[in-house]
Amino acid sequence: MSADAMRQARVQAGYDEASRLRQSLDLASVLDWAPHHTLRILDLGCGTGTLLAQAFERFPALERAVGIDMLAARLDEAAEKLRGHGDKVGLIAADLTQSPEVDAPFDFIVMTSVLHWLYPHEDQVFRWISQQIGADGHFVLTTYHPVADADGLGGTDELVRQALQLLGDTKGAATARFAAHGVFPIARRTRSVRHLRALLSRHFDIDQSRPQEATMRAASGEAYVRYHAATFGTYYSQLAPPAKERLFFEALGYLAEERMRRQGYITSMQVRQWKCLPYRGGLPS
Template identity: 45%
Template sequence: MTASAVEIQSRTLAGYADASRLRQVQDRDWALDRVTGAPESLIDLGSGIGQLLEAALERFPTLRRAVGLERSEHRIAEAAARLLPYGERVALHRADLTAPEPLPFRADVITQTSVLHWLYPQEERIFAWAAAHLAPGGSFLLTTYHPARDEHGLGGEDEIVRDALVAVGTPYEEVPGVLARGGVLPIATRTRTVEDLTEVIGRHLRVAGHLERDAVVTVDGAEQYEHFHAATFGDYYSSLVPEDRRADFFRAVGESAWRRQRERGHVSHMPVRLWTLSPR
């Protein structure tokens, strides 16, 4: 049996440059707008395909050192190609942010956009690491997503996945159990509440300020969302489905999103917070 194009995409998280226009890319300029002064060094945690680093290098000519830490080899390779023109101003390191290795310098700016929920339940380690790697007067600019959740801890993308699992044959009420047995933590559980995060962050850093926006996702058709899901969530959810039903699962994800778009005028919306964190 050959895998469908969208399954192959989900294994390599390909197509993110296009998919991220729907939601994540808006965090990039929002965060960089909060950078003050003339930074010489910046570390982006979960740097993906290097879009934030590229924008920062363009905006801040003073930046001598722009470092990306990222887990996915595919994404590092894409970032390396994108950032080639910036030569020695850039370094990309493969890293697991749940067990971050020390770097031999402190940065004027640390950024982390649309990543923190993947570090659950070990987010505290990255806050301790950031506290140890911020230069005096530096800022850690962090975005966090806060979808509403139901009594099973499901919300945001979990709701679209629930529709898709039902479409491929899972009874509606069994979906939370299927996720739990498959070791897939609902994304709305991974995205802790603002109150919980304030407490964890406060052990290591000072909250100097925050902004909020409503991230509204809209699409022009089912296929667009199918690809957004594959590029953003990879095979996180599709691994719950037998291989011979995965193409149907991705199609059903797209159809659920498109149905929501037609009924509500958007696929989803949720509050996003931009935190400005300083050394204590």
């Protein structure tokens, strides 16, 4: 099982199946916030194209659906999924922090489960997004808010630290590995609600924002390990000594099962959904 996880993590494969545990649960409610007149949609960090496929079902008149992602393998899966929609679909392999070229404007721009990967460039990305949105368009994004402990770790960071402890580290040594390997904890990448509100307000009018508790559950330790490998790749497993990477994934599976037994979930955090409109008040940034 863990040898498979190591292979899977190298290429972040299996995202379609894995994301059913967390990321895809947000997609329907994100689409609820699309303008009724949506004809052109842009999905930032589109992954395997699931949201765009659902958008075609919701908006049969959709004329253009563009997805951007930096992982070519995910875009290949998206292309396969969206093949039936022909040249209405555009898929672009690009880094969102590099202001990619797109055929703007769009009625609806979405970015789900992506923002923490853009740290610390959010302000620049929000400015670029504000330039791609139509006058009556909506920008909807989801942001993650795990509670950070005194070491700045929370959510998955904390599960990972426990796995490193199972491999023999003290808590302090496991925590120190994050800085030593340049792995910035997700609980810090995600920024606070207050900070994000201030950042978004520089470029948009925030129309609505709603929090929701997101609890991660998996049917088995193996299922959690597949989710982890598909979502985080080697981001966290690089913290383990190379000879212990397989054991690291085993430890994650063990801890996931143990938490499910003990508390009925593996991790829990707030996910916030934001609906933003083009900036109309005062001087734009």
